[in-house]
Amino acid sequence: MDKNSIISKLAQAIDQSKGDEGRNQYLLKRLRNDRDITNSDRQYLEKILELRISSIDNETIKEKTIIRKKDNTVFLNPKMIKCNSCEKIIKLEEKSLRFQNNWYHELCAKPILEKTKPEITKNVKTPKKKLDLIQVGLVVAIVGFLVTSVFFILGPLSMIAMGIGGVITLYHIVGATGELYSKNKTGKRAPSVFLVFLLGSPFVIGGMIAFEGYTMLESPVRIILLWALTISFWSTMLFVPMAVISKYREDNQQVVKTYPKISIIIPAYNEEKVIANTIEGLLETKYPNKEIIFVDDGSSDSTLSIASRYKKQILVLHKENGGKATALNYGTVYAKGEIIVIVDADTIIGRNALKEIVKGFEVNEHVAAVAGNIKVRNRNNILTKCQALEYITGIQIIRRAFDIFGSITIVPGALGAFRKSFLIEAGAYGKDTIVEDFDQTIKLLKAGLITQGSSKATAYTEAPNTMKDFVAQRKRWYRGNIQVLKRHSDALTNPRFGHLQRLSLPYLFLGMVVTPIIGFIATINAIIGVIMGDGLYILQISLIFVVVHYLMTALALRIDNEDPKLLLYTIFLVYGFKQVVDYLLLKAIIEQLRNKKATWTSAKRIGV
Numbered sequence: 001m002d003k004n005s006i007i008s009k010l011a012q013a014i015d016q017s018k019g020d021e022g023r024n025q026y027l028l029k030r031l032r033n034d035r036d037i038t039n040s041d042r043q044y045l046e047k048i049l050e051l052r053i054s055s056i057d058n059e060t061i062k063e064k065t066i067i068r069k070k071d072n073t074v075f076l077n078p079k080m081i082k083c084n085s086c087e088k089i090i091k092l093e094e095k096s097l098r099f100q101n102n103w104y105h106e107l108c109a110k111p112i113l114e115k116t117k118p119e120i121t122k123n124v125k126t127p128k129k130k131l132d133l134i135q136v137g138l139v140v141a142i143v144g145f146l147v148t149s150v151f152f153i154l155g156p157l158s159m160i161a162m163g164i165g166g167v168i169t170l171y172h173i174v175g176a177t178g179e180l181y182s183k184n185k186t187g188k189r190a191p192s193v194f195l196v197f198l199l200g201s202p203f204v205i206g207g208m209i210a211f212e213g214y215t216m217l218e219s220p221v222r223i224i225l226l227w228a229l230t231i232s233f234w235s236t237m238l239f240v241p242m243a244v245i246s247k248y249r250e251d252n253q254q255v256v257k258t259y260p261k262i263s264i265i266i267p268a269y270n271e272e273k274v275i276a277n278t279i280e281g282l283l284e285t286k287y288p289n290k291e292i293i294f295v296d297d298g299s300s301d302s303t304l305s306i307a308s309r310y311k312k313q314i315l316v317l318h319k320e321n322g323g324k325a326t327a328l329n330y331g332t333v334y335a336k337g338e339i340i341v342i343v344d345a346d347t348i349i350g351r352n353a354l355k356e357i358v359k360g361f362e363v364n365e366h367v368a369a370v371a372g373n374i375k376v377r378n379r380n381n382i383l384t385k386c387q388a389l390e391y392i393t394g395i396q397i398i399r400r401a402f403d404i405f406g407s408i409t410i411v412p413g414a415l416g417a418f419r420k421s422f423l424i425e426a427g428a429y430g431k432d433t434i435v436e437d438f439d440q441t442i443k444l445l446k447a448g449l450i451t452q453g454s455s456k457a458t459a460y461t462e463a464p465n466t467m468k469d470f471v472a473q474r475k476r477w478y479r480g481n482i483q484v485l486k487r488h489s490d491a492l493t494n495p496r497f498g499h500l501q502r503l504s505l506p507y508l509f510l511g512m513v514v515t516p517i518i519g520f521i522a523t524i525n526a527i528i529g530v531i532m533g534d535g536l537y538i539l540q541i542s543l544i545f546v547v548v549h550y551l552m553t554a555l556a557l558r559i560d561n562e563d564p565k566l567l568l569y570t571i572f573l574v575y576g577f578k579q580v581v582d583y584l585l586l587k588a589i590i591e592q593l594r595n596k597k598a599t600w601t602s603a604k605r606i607g608v
Contacts, residue, residue: 003031003034006031006045006049006053007028007031007032009049009051010024010027010028010031010045010049011028013048013049014028015336017261017336017337017338018048019044019047019048023044024048027041027044027045082103083096083103083104083105083108084102084103084104084108085104085105085108085109085112086105086108088105090103090105094106097109097113099112099113128252129248129251129252131244131248132244132247132558132559134558135244135247135555135558135559136244138551138554138555138558139240139241139244139555141551142236142240142548142551142552142555143236143237143240145544145547145548145551146233146236146237146544146548149540149544149547150229150233150544188495189493189494189495190493190495191492191493191506192492192495192501192502192503192506193502194502194503194506194507195492195506195509197234224518224521224522224525225522225525225526225529225537225538225541227518228518228522228545229541229544231510231514231518232545232548235398236548236552238401239397239398239400239401240397240552240555242400242401242404243396243397243400243401243555243556243559244555244559245404246400246401246403246404246453247396247400247455247559249404250454250455250456253359253362253363254359254362256355256358256359256362259287259288259289259355259358260289260337260338260339260358261289261290261291261336261337261338261339262287262289262290262291262337262338262339262340262341262354262358262417263290263291263293263331263334263335263336263337263339263340263341263420264282264290264291264292264293264340264341264343264354265293265295265328265331265332265335265340265341265342265343266278266279266282266292266293266294266295266331266343266344266345267295267297267324267327267328267331267342267344267345268294268295268296268297268299268303268307268327268345269296269297269298269299269303269321269324269327269345270299270300270301270303271299271303271345271346272299272301272302272303272306274345274346274462275303275306275307275345276306276309277348278343278344278345278346278347278348279292279294279307279310279314281348281349282343282349283310283313283314284351285349285350285351285352285353285354286351286352286354286355287354287355289337290337290354291314291315291335291336291337292313292314292315293314293315293317293331293334293335294307294310294314294315294316294317295317295318295319295327295328295330295331296316296317296318296319297319297321297322297323297324297326297327298318298319298320298321298322299321303345304316304318315334317330317331317334323431323600324413324429324436325428325429325430325431325436326429326431328342328429328436329428329429332420332423332424332428335420337420338419338420338421339358339361339417339418339419339420340417340418340419340420340423341354341357341415341416341417341418342413342415342416342417342418342437343414343415343459344413344414344415344461346461346462347374347414347415347459347460347461348377348459348460349372349415349457349458349459349460350457350458350459350460352456352457353372353415353456353457353458353459354457356454356456356457357370357372357415357417357454357457358370358417359454359456360417360452360453360454360457361417361419361452363406363450363452364406364450366448366449366450367406367419367449367450367451367452368418368419368422368423368426368444368447368449368450368451369408369411369416369417369418369419369422369423369441369444369449369451369452370411370416370417370451370452370453370454370457371399371408371410371411371412371415371416371451371452371453371454372412372414372415372416372417372453372454372457372458372459373395373415373453373454373455373456373457373458373459373560374391374395374412374414374415374459374460374461375388375391375392375458375459375460375461376388376391376460376461376462376463377460377461377462377463378462378463378465380465381465382569382572383464383465383466383467383470383577384463384464384465385566385569386569386572386573386577387463387464387470388463388566389553389566389569389570389573390573390577392553392556392557392560392562392566393552393553393556393573395453395455395556395560396455396555396556396559396560397552397555397556399453400453400455400559402453402503402504402507403452403453405499405503405504406450406451406452406499407445407450407451407498407499407500407503407504408441408451408452408453408504409438409441409442409445409451409500409504409505409508410437410438410441411437411440411441411451412437413436413437414459414461415457415459416437417457418440418444422444422447422449423440423444425447426440426443426444426447426449427443432483432487433480433483433484433487433598434476434479434480434483434598434599434600435476435477435480435481435483435484438480438481438484439484439487439488442484442488442491442500442505445497445500445504446488446491446497446500448496448497448498455559455560467580469604470580471584472601472602473601473602474581474584475584475587475588475601476598476599476600476601476602478512478584478585478587478588479588479591479592479598480598481508481512481588482512482588482589482592483592483598485505485508485509485512485513486592488505491505492505492506492509512585512589513585513589515582515585516581516582516583516585516586516589517586519578519579519582520582520583520586523579526538526542545574546571546574549570549573549574550567550570553566553567553570553573554567
């Protein structure tokens with residue numbers, strides 16, 4: 001075959017990141033210098049170039065062979081005719097062996113050879129890690145406390161409400177045994193069983209309460225509280241065991257044998273206080289085959305000049321300001337890696353984060369994205385510690401359950417990895433919402449693909465440390481989340497979307513719409529209940545919620561190997577911090593209903 005044709009095809013393979021980059025460059029250099037290549041190199045080229053190579057420039061490719069010269073020193077050895085062990089003459093008809101320049105009878109040599117034989121290392125499988133007994137104990141404690149407290153304190157009516165949640169839990173657990181990859185099977189459009197349960201359970205509970213003979217004034221209080229208890233029972237019974245199973249699976253993941261090339265994209269706009277730490281952290285991250293692409297989205301401060309200091313080590317791009325989505329799309333055009341990793345400009349990732357996040361793609365060939373484990377690094381006041389605890393419980397309990405179903409709904413911009421081919425097929429990042437990471441993840445799930453999570457791929461972000469900055473950040477998050485939910489609302493009733501339709505999207509609807517409404521009404525009803533003399537019932541319900549929340553938080557801290565002192569701040573996730581979050585969610589819902597324009601708001605950077 002013509003040499004120039006092979007060189008041209010090999011150059012194209014290098015541009016497309018096919019095969020081993022180092023070996024490709026080596027072979028390209030040899031071919032251009034008219035050097036011979038070995039037979040194994042020929043076979044390698046045939047594989048990656050998908051063609052048959054018999055010769056190059058009419059010269060058959062040769063493989064070098066080593067011809068060993070005869071060792072003449074054997075015939076000069078005076079001990080050749082005597083056995084070095086028994087010192088008897090070795091006769092011509094006797095079998096003999098030569099070892100370390102000495103001759104032996106065959107029988108005499110065997111024990112010597114046995115002693116010097118190197119030990120053969122057996123392929124011993126790495127023993128599987130066992131379930132953490134403390135985690136199992138916490139699961140038993142949570143379930144046991146919830147069941148016994150409701151039965152002995154609240155009575156049979158509450159047990160029926162919990163039974164409804166238990167049936168739905170069983171439905172989802174059975175569903176988890178199916179294939180993660182959705183084959184996009186069509187079916188009759190209808191809401192999922194979970195969504196029907198979510199919206200219909202208040203009426204069922206109301207009917208039971210009316211049957212029990214409670215007054216019109218007492219009924220609303222008990223309906224709302226029992227509705228909240230039913231949903232809590234469902235989420236606890238489903239998420240808690242699934243979280244432990246997910247942790248067990250992750251701990252027993254196989255080590256990645258080959259590391260694909262990854263392209264890390266850092267979109268940035270006015271991030272001069274934090275960008276240097278982010279870039280230096282990525283440069284120090286352990287990964288054998290990576291490229292870093294920095295995209296400045298028209299910053300008006302020193303962000304671009306700071307990033308340009310590293311231009312010998314990273315690719316620095318600049319564009320006019322157009323938003324984070326356009327910056328990500330711009331960086332994707334230049335990415336050569338098989339995997340694209342998105343990192344926010346204020347994120348410092350762990351030393352082994354890239355190696356760990358790549359493991360997620362080994363689970364299934366249809367894995368399109370893997371979410372990293374985001375942690376708060378500036379835990380310097382109650383607000384930031386509450387956010388740190390919120391991240392830990394959300395990722396280690398709730399997200400782990402969705403990991404089992406292969407349907408994690410948000411691969412965060414702080415640290416998220418995507419298979420480039422799937423990312424391109426799903427379409428570019430859109431500007432229709434102000435939370436591009438959430439929108440892109442839902443697009444991948446609607447395509448029938450799988451999203452996974454990795455708690456070992458850690459990344460540390462800077463959380464808002466004042467209430468003003470916290471409100472600014474959450475205003476964008478919650479308003480953007482409502483936008484995405486509205487945009488993809490068709491998935492709530494279309495069974496072709498698999499677990500997205502059956503569980504993930506209804507749960508998002510629960511968290512974004514139902515939960516803040518329940519929280520607001522439950523608070524008012526609790527006050528009314530106390531005034532009406534139902535204070536003991538309110539206290540019992542409240543204690544159940546608090547104890548279960550503490551136990552679930554303890555489990556999350558144990559799974560993530562986090563600081564146990566954070567457990568002290570759990571009470572604020574039930575009273576205080578939770579009410580602020582509910583208020584901001586309700587505000588976002590009202591703004592969406594009023595068609596108020598959504599704007600990009602963010603917290604100020606401190607640079608910790």
